[in-house]
Amino acid sequence: MKKISMLFLIMSFMFLFSGCFGSGGPSPAIDEPSLISNDSLDVAHLVGNRPATLPELVQYAASQQYSSLDSIYNRPPEGMTGNYFVQLSEGHEIVHLSENVTFLVQKENVLAEGFKNGLIRIYGGPGCPSVQTSSEPVNEISWFPGSAVLAATSGTNGFVEVFKVDNCSRILVADVNSTIDKFAISPKGSWLAIIDEARRLWVGPASGPFNQIHRFMREPLMLSFSDGEGILMAVDVVGELNMWSPLKGGQIFSNKIKGGPFSSVKADGPYLDMVTEAGGRFRWDVGQRARSSYNESEDSFYLKNGVVSYRSPRKRLSRKVFFGPVSIEVSRSPSAKAFRVNDIDGEMRYYSSVTGEPLEGIQDLADWKKVSVGRNFSFSERGRSFVLAEPIAQREFQRLYCRFIPSKGYFLWWDKAARPDDYFRSRGMLPRREGLSEQSPLKWEPLEVGKIDIRDIH
Numbered sequence: 458m459k460k461i462s463m464l465f466l467i468m469s470f471m472f473l474f475s476g477c478f479g480s481g482g483p484s485p486a487i488d489e490p491s492l493i494s495n496d497s498l499d500v501a502h503l504v505g506n507r508p509a510t511l512p513e514l515v516q517y518a519a520s521q522q523y524s525s526l527d528s529i530y531n532r533p534p535e536g537m538t539g540n541y542f543v544q545l546s547e548g549h550e551i552v553h554l555s556e557n558v559t560f561l562v563q564k565e566n567v568l569a570e571g572f573k574n575g576l577i578r579i580y581g582g583p584g585c586p587s588v589q590t591s592s593e594p595v596n597e598i599s600w601f602p603g604s605a606v607l608a609a610t611s612g613t614n615g616f617v618e619v620f621k622v623d624n625c626s627r628i629l630v631a632d633v634n635s636t637i638d639k640f641a642i643s644p645k646g647s648w649l650a651i652i653d654e655a656r657r658l659w660v661g662p663a664s665g666p667f668n669q670i671h672r673f674m675r676e677p678l679m680l681s682f683s684d685g686e687g688i689l690m691a692v693d694v695v696g697e698l699n700m701w702s703p704l705k706g707g708q709i710f711s712n713k714i715k716g717g718p719f720s721s722v723k724a725d726g727p728y729l730d731m732v733t734e735a736g737g738r739f740r741w742d743v744g745q746r747a748r749s750s751y752n753e754s755e756d757s758f759y760l761k762n763g764v765v766s767y768r769s770p771r772k773r774l775s776r777k778v779f780f781g782p783v784s785i786e787v788s789r790s791p792s793a794k795a796f797r798v799n800d801i802d803g804e805m806r807y808y809s810s811v812t813g814e815p816l817e818g819i820q821d822l823a824d825w826k827k828v829s830v831g832r833n834f835s836f837s838e839r840g841r842s843f844v845l846a847e848p849i850a851q852r853e854f855q856r857l858y859c860r861f862i863p864s865k866g867y868f869l870w871w872d873k874a875a876r877p878d879d880y881f882r883s884r885g886m887l888p889r890r891e892g893l894s895e896q897s898p899l900k901w902e903p904l905e906v907g908k909i910d911i912r913d914i915h
Contacts, residue, residue, distance in 0.1 A: 508579055508586040511566050515767050516912045519552045526774055526904040527885060529869055532855045538871045541780045542801060545887070546866035550773035554758075554765045559594045561760040565602045566914065568758060570765055571595025575611055577620075585625040590618055599642040606646025606663055610637050617651060619663050633659050633667060639677060643686035648703040650689050652677055660689065660703050670706045671699070681724035690743070692722045692729060698743070714741055725752065757911070770908040774866070783870045785845055785860075788825040789838060795819055796828070796838075796893065798845070801860060801868050813843055813894030815863070832875070834858060835895070842895040847888040851878040861889045 509517075529543065555578070560571035567581035575593035579585055583605050592612025600607040605623040610616070614637040619629040631640075635653035642649055642663065651659040651667065656677065661667035675693040682689055688709070689701045696714035701707065716733055723730045729741040730752055738751035758767055779802075786799040795816055796808045807816040830836045834846040846860040849869075856874040861867055867887050882888075886901040 508582050508584065511568055511581045512912050512914050514554060514568070514580050515552055515769075515910075518554050518767075519550070519912070522552060523550075523773075526776075529904075530850055530857065530881065530884070532852045532857070532871055535855070538855055538873055539783050541778060542783050542868055542870035544777045544779065544802070544866055544868055545774040546777075547772050547774055550769040550771050552767040552769065554767055556764045558760055558763055558765050560596060560598050561758065561765055562598045562600050563756070563758040566911070567600075567602045569598050569600050569607065571598050571609060571611075573763075577607070577609060579607075579622055582622050584623040585621075588620045588622065588625055588627070591630070597640070599640060601642075601644040604642070604644055604646050606642055608640060608642040608649060608663075610640065614638075617649065619646075619649065629664055631665060631667065633657075639680045641680045641682055641689070643682040643703070644684055645686055647686060648682065648689070650680055650682070650703070652680055652691075658691070658701075660701070660706060668706060670701060671708070678719060679722035679724055679729070684726055690724065692719075694718050696731075698729075712746065728752075767911070769910045771910050772908075774904060783872065785830065785834065787828040787830055787836060787845070789828050790819075790822045790825050792824050793819055793822055796843070797825055798893075800862065801870075802862070802865065806862070808893045810838060811841075813841075813892040813897060815892060832872075834860075843893040844890065844895050845893065847890070847899070848882070849888060850881045850884070853877045853879065859888055861887070861891075863891065 533541070555570055557573045558570045559573055562569045570578045571594070572578070573594040575590040575595060576587055577590065577595055577598065578587045588607070590609055590611035594611060596610045596614055598607065598609045605621055607620045607622045608617050609620070611618070615632070617631040617637055617640050618627055619631065619642070620627050631649060631651060633651055633653050635655055635657070637651060638654050639652040640650060646663050649661060649663045649667070652673070653659070656673040657669050658671040658673070659667040660670050673693055675695055675697070677691050677693050679692045687702065687704070689703050690698065692698050692714070694717065696717035696719055698712045698714055699708060700710040702709050714731065716731065716737065716739065718734050719731055720734045721732045727743050729743060730738070731741055732738050740749045740751050742749060757769070758765065783801060785801050788797045789795070789810055790797065794810050796810050797819070798806045798808065800806050807819040808814060809816055828836055828838065830845065833848065835842065835844045837843070846858040848856050849859050850857040851874055854874050854877050855871050857869060857871050859867055859869050883901045885904050887904060889900045889902050890897055
């Protein structure tokens with residue numbers, strides 16, 4: 458009967474906190490939010506008939522995946538008091554936006570996602586929320602911020618489809634009687650360039666027709682237009698950089714970038730990010746014809762294993778829940794003048810018994826003696842007061858404690874109190890004390906902290 462009652466309490470606890478701590482088996486780690494499927498990601502109620510902006514997409518997805526950290530003040534069923542703790546550790550907020558994605562284009566405040574089912578979703582565009590390719594999956598997309606023209610390949614790459622993304626119309630199916638290897642649309646949508654599997658380069662207006670202007674001797678790795686769209690660039694596997702005028706159809710420049718052979722080349726405006734087959738990386742300034750360090754900065758938006766995610770510069774306290782009795786034990790060594798704390802997370806930590814400051818390199822000693830810790834997680838030794846955790850809230854006979862551990866974060870748990878009370882100490886803030894001494898400074902940090910990110914752009 459007791460087992461059934463305890464099982465009921467645990468199930469009630471998990472149901473009560475499912476919106477706060479996540480769901481699943483014991484000790485779930487939920488610093489990564491759950492996915493939202495492509496079918497259920499609907500932001501139409503936020504933006505009406507116009508396409509969602511990128512800030513709106515991120516805000517909506519984050520609201521579905523993260524609950525307010527203020528929920529730490531929700532007390533558990535009485536039977537769970539002292540039988541679980543929560544770890545809050547700081548990290549960059551990760552928001553999952555879409556799944557089943559095969560290709561991603563993101564620059565500035567626009568984003569286009571190509572899906573397995575041939576759909577292309579557009580955020581921050583000039584008027585169209587999505588277009589549909591004639592086959593599936595979407596293989597590649599070429600699109601520039603502010604442009605009303607988008608190009609894509611799908612299925613077996615038999616042709617390039619060109620769409621007007623201000624009215625969702627397909628204006629061209631470009632077929633060069635060969636499988637498409639690479640293609641690029643110019644920033645304003647005036648020109649379309651195609652490389653087929655025979656390494657022939659075709660160029661023409663986005664509405665056609667197309668003329669062959671070059672044939673590559675070696676495998677081309679990159680094809681792109683300049684920001685002013687007056688120049689078409691391509692780089693092959695040995696680093697041969699060629700430029701053409703799409704208007705005149707003639708070659709205007711040729712130069713070999715040293716350091717090859719290369720495994721990948723990516724255009725970023727007037728720069729090329731080069732990766733060699735040996736693993737070397739550098740950035741090439743096309744205008745200056747000079748090397749610089751590779752652009753190692755992490756993209757805020759990225760595609761991994763079919764999932765598009767946003768990595769925010771904001772720092773966020775993510776949660777992990779651990780079930781089991783809450784226990785902190787303290788021992789003292791007179792010879793080492795140290796405390797040994799068998800901590801809440803099961804690790805041993807050492808502190809000075811004089812100053813309470815953290816210690817490292819303490820040897821295994823024979824004179825450790827257990828110290829009596831009070832119900833309020835404090836103790837005294839030789840007239841000095843020490844604190845293991847701070848009470849931050851109380852609801853009737855349940856008190857919420859917080860212990861800060863450097864490099865680990867905050868640990869919170871509810872414990873029974875001898876007398877009823879109802880208070881919050883600095884609600885929305887967490888106490889931070891580096892050592893154990895009651896005299897060491899106590900700082901209060903906000904639950905929600907971080908830098909400005911894309912959701913703050915209007």
